[in-house]
Amino acid sequence: MNDGYKLVVDDLQLGYRSKRSGAYNAACRGLNLEIRNNEFVAIVGPSGCGKTTFLSAVAGLQPISGGRMDLSGRPIDGPGLDRSLVFQHASLFPWRTVLGNVEFALQAQRKLDATGRRRARDLLELVGLGGKEDLYPKELSGGMMQRVNLARALVTDPELLLLDEPFAALDAQTREVMQEELMRVWQADEVNEGKTALFITHDVPEAVFLADRVIVFSRGPAHVVESIDVDLPRPRRPELKRSREALAYTDYILDLVMRQATGREPGNDTGKERADDSAAAVTG
Template sequence: MNDPRRKLVVDDLRIGHWSRRSGTFALACDGLTFDVAENAFVAIVGPSGCGKTTFLTALAGLIPVESGRLELNGEQISGPSRDRSLVFQQASLFPWRNVVANIEFGLKAQGRLDAEGRARVAELVELVGLSGKEDKYPRELSGGMSQRVNLARALATDPDLLLLDEPFSALDAQTRELMQEELTRVWQADSAGSGKTAVFVTHDVPEAVFLADRVIVLSSGPAHLVEVVEVNLPRPRGPEVKRSPEFQEISDYILSLVMSQNKPGRRTEDHDSNAALSR
């Protein structure tokens, strides 16, 4: 049952939500099928509005599954759980908590903020490059710093599955590049088991290729699987990887897959997937 190559199983998955505006049922995913192996870093790309974020929200347990299998370690996901944590698109930090207290939130919520928990938080502060900023409040942090806290908060509970919802999309180009490198570094270096299983949603194809072991390309909404592309670039990956011909080749291929999904007349807004989040 616990086949490490099938840590996360998505089988004929259907997710949708009632749209408040039109009062109709909008499908976000229909017949979505793929697996994620243990310790793999998987990126999900697809055209805007295809339901990537909705899928991730369901994976986090925030919205219910209509039908199909969505199993982690052989158990159907039916709500939020301690074995998953989410790095939010917007940092969503609590402005009344300082950096350390924000990172501690998950541990505190789960009653695990003991000496060990505090030590882990201190270690994460160091790891994500927030040393010296422990006592700062969110309003004093830049966008990149906020996302570091967001990432550390998600890692603090030592989740079995780490979910990342376009965490760098709101950052400027330079900060984004930097954060991508930081994320690979953190992901490889985290002491609580290097290379956690991670699912990273993005619309930025080079970002997906740079970060992931496999890139899952989704169709335009309602999303189903188009192709799973293996990224056989060696790790650890530095910024120079982005200039290699292999990187270019894989990126171009995936980009062509995504672009071919942008048929005229399909939804192109991201509104619906965002509406699902704020429900």
């Protein structure tokens, strides 16, 4: 079935039209990539290059200006129950408990039956929130909120999990813990079956630690500069991050990203508006 690919992106163009001037600004141009079933793929690239725009398009929230994008062999033409999104900020309902927030995802899909309720509790247990079901969001730390966010995204059993810098707002230690937690959850049998993940980050060591493959986007409008298979053993354990192999991948990929960010490498743009973007890339 569709050659084992979950997602096929072919010559994709994405962009924004200014309401005021009507001018079109490209965010992705000539973007080609393929994501295999069950793959965990991380996307890295300079700040503002079009990563979020791309992920939104995969989620069906961003109109496609050109080219095509097939999910499990069918063109993406809007949001669907087969995809879940995890953003940097959890945006939980403050008036619902932890369990209520996770159950809401099921309710929205009319799947809140006895099995769904059990799955919600099981997933909260799995993400380390067993016993915290009745707390409210204001009682949670940032890390705990992202755990709820992850449980909420997984409870509907999506085929494709889309994560946009989910740990970027966390402090460094919590981020490390959450990376390990995500790997533990991802590698758990009840989750992993039939799942594919697309994880956006600007943190290259994070990408290397998590992913089967890291795709480097060019500076905007984004296209794929290189795809790197991360040949590190699974299950991924924390100590792997400091291994010579992981550090070598990180160095190699960081260099690719920095070339894009600083404009030392030709992109597919004219170079005029690059100075601003490069400055943003280095600070962002």
